[in-house]
Amino acid sequence: xxxxxxxxxxxxxxxxxxVGSFDFSLFNEFKDAYAGFIGQKISFSVDMSQVEYLDSxxxxxxxxxxxxxxxxxxxxxxxxxDFIKNILMISRFDKRFTIR
Amino acid sequence: MKLLCVDSEPIYREIVSMCANNHGLDVKTATxxxxxxxxxxxWEPDLVTLDILVKGGSGLSLIKELKLRxxxxxxxxxxLSSQSSDSxxxxxxxxxxxxxxxKPFQEALFNTRIESHKRQVMLVQEMSQKNxxxxxxxxxxxxxxxxxxxxxxxxxxxxxNTDHNVAVTRLSAASxxxxxxxxxxxxDGARLIFVGDFTGHGLSASIGALPVAQAFFDxxxxxxxxxxxxxxxxxxxxxILPDYMFCAAYIVLIKPGGRLFFWGGGMPKAxxxxxxGTLDYLQSMHMPLGILGPSEFDSTLGEFNITAExxxxxxxxxxxxxxxxxxxxxxxxxLETLVxxxxxxxxxxxxxxxxxxxxxxxxxxxxxIDDITFVAIRKRVSENKR
Numbered sequence: 001x002x003x004x005x006x007x008x009x010x011x012x013x014x015x016x017x018x019v020g021s022f023d024f025s026l027f028n029e030f031k032d033a034y035a036g037f038i039g040q041k042i043s044f045s046v047d048m049s050q051v052e053y054l055d056s057x058x059x060x061x062x063x064x065x066x067x068x069x070x071x072x073x074x075x076x077x078x079x080x081x082d083f084i085k086n087i088l089m090i091s092r093f094d095k096r097f098t099i100r
Numbered sequence: 101m102k103l104l105c106v107d108s109e110p111i112y113r114e115i116v117s118m119c120a121n122n123h124g125l126d127v128k129t130a131t132x133x134x135x136x137x138x139x140x141x142x143w144e145p146d147l148v149t150l151d152i153l154v155k156g157g158s159g160l161s162l163i164k165e166l167k168l169r170x171x172x173x174x175x176x177x178x179x180l181s182s183q184s185s186d187s188x189x190x191x192x193x194x195x196x197x198x199x200x201x202x203k204p205f206q207e208a209l210f211n212t213r214i215e216s217h218k219r220q221v222m223l224v225q226e227m228s229q230k231n232x233x234x235x236x237x238x239x240x241x242x243x244x245x246x247x248x249x250x251x252x253x254x255x256x257x258x259x260x261n262t263d264h265n266v267a268v269t270r271l272s273a274a275s276x277x278x279x280x281x282x283x284x285x286x287x288d289g290a291r292l293i294f295v296g297d298f299t300g301h302g303l304s305a306s307i308g309a310l311p312v313a314q315a316f317f318d319x320x321x322x323x324x325x326x327x328x329x330x331x332x333x334x335x336x337x338x339x340i341l342p343d344y345m346f347c348a349a350y351i352v353l354i355k356p357g358g359r360l361f362f363w364g365g366g367m368p369k370a371x372x373x374x375x376x377g378t379l380d381y382l383q384s385m386h387m388p389l390g391i392l393g394p395s396e397f398d399s400t401l402g403e404f405n406i407t408a409e410x411x412x413x414x415x416x417x418x419x420x421x422x423x424x425x426x427x428x429x430x431x432x433x434x435l436e437t438l439v440x441x442x443x444x445x446x447x448x449x450x451x452x453x454x455x456x457x458x459x460x461x462x463x464x465x466x467x468x469i470d471d472i473t474f475v476a477i478r479k480r481v482s483e484n485k486r
Contacts, residue, residue, distance in 0.1 A: 024300070027344075056297070056299040056300075056346075056348070057299055057300060057344070059299065059346075060299045060300070060343075060344030060345055060346060061344055063343055063344060063346070063391060064342075064343045064344040067343045090348075090366055090367070090368060090384065091348065091365075091366040091387060091388055092365070092366070092385075092386060092387040093387075095387055095392075096387075096391075
């Protein structure tokens with residue numbers, strides 16, 4: 001499994017953990033990870049601490065997630081290594097996401 | 101699934117037929133060598149049982165003949181024979197047998213073996229079906245990548261490629277990913293540059309390239325400001341691309357006097373290599389094109405002054421992410437050193453070739469994953485006089 005989804009009922013948040021290469025091959029799996037929560041008032045976090053590589057397709061998938069969930073929904077991107085954080089910052093993802 | 105039973109004894113033909121029928125197999129029987137060959141060719145069974153003794157020939161030569169006629173299909177062939185010495189069995193297996201069951205016929209043994217061979221045939225069939233699909237999709241994707249290349253090559257025809265002060269290098273990866281580099285001069289002597297990197301691969305990545313190129317050439321013809329060009333392309337890409345696609349880009353305008361304006365979104369640092377070898381950096385300050393709506397889009401520009409013999413170098417992220425044989429990325433720092441060193445050459449074309457060969461040297465025999473594009477523009481002394 002390259003994507004693990006944990007729903008924490010107590011905190012009303014969803015943790016999506018991505019493992020390995022975050023690229024186009026995860027397109028459908030990543031969409032499925034949040035599709036069931038669209039329209040609910042839940043906060044999301046995408047845990048990238050186990051992501052080794054991320055390409056522009058993955059950035060697109062994150063943007064698509066933001067669009068589907070709506071502006072009022074907060075998405076936190078956490079645990080990214082320096083290389084990936086740099087990619088996120090070059091594309092100014094801090095404008096759309098909370099990067100930790 | 102179909103089973104062909106070759107046996108000269110009626111009793112065995114009957115027993116095998118009965119058992120195989122119970123496993124849901126269609127059965128046809130043959131009593132002679134020729135009959136077996138004819139049925140095999142015409143009926144194309146998935147499984148065969150045969151005896152070593154066959155009327156009109158031997159089972160050993162029959163199995164060889166049948167194996168020749170499988171046309172690449174996987175057809176397990178099982179000997180059923182009362183001659184079950186080690187040496188006989190060895191002959192059977194050498195001739196191509198997949199299994200051997202001794203006579204007298206043991207129903208339980210036969211049933212188990214038939215089930216296992218059935219499973220194997222189904223697995224192989226499923227695998228070849230999947231394989232055919234993969235071959236089909238692979239061919240389709242290769243064709244799409246070719247089309248994408250053709251589309252982009254067509255776009256690039258209008259670009260400057262004869263000017264000694266402009267060098268554009270594109271090294272395409274096996275899997276095409278939509279880098280776009282456009283350079284053209286306006287009638288007032290200003291030079292407009294677009295270097296972009298679309299998300300995605302293949303044909304889908306090149307879809308956005310056509311309208312971007314059109315907007316670029318319109319801007320060249322009509323002297324449109326680059327902040328307006330950036331907003332225009334952004335709006336256009338939002339309307340034509342799905343939300344998971346965008347285009348990281350630099351749009352640069354160099355005025356004849358040496359004033360440089362740029363809009364950058366989602367691109368790695370670009371460089372101005374000063375004549376003395378030091379570097380200044382263009383930083384992209386914005387999100388890539390095709391993400392933010394018109395109200396949020398920021399068209400703020402950056403500015404620089406460039407003087408004679410300064411070189412502007414813009415590379416897509418494929419360059420700093422180029423991997424060597426050990427799997428290590430080139431990295432931004434090494435790229436900076438290369439830019440500073442290579443472009444010391446007063447001949448821009450040679451400088452560009454030098455960078456290209458050094459990159460290829462770094463890469464060695466490792467596979468190039470991303471497209472690589474780098475563009476260099478040099479300001480000549482004479483241009484200052486315009």
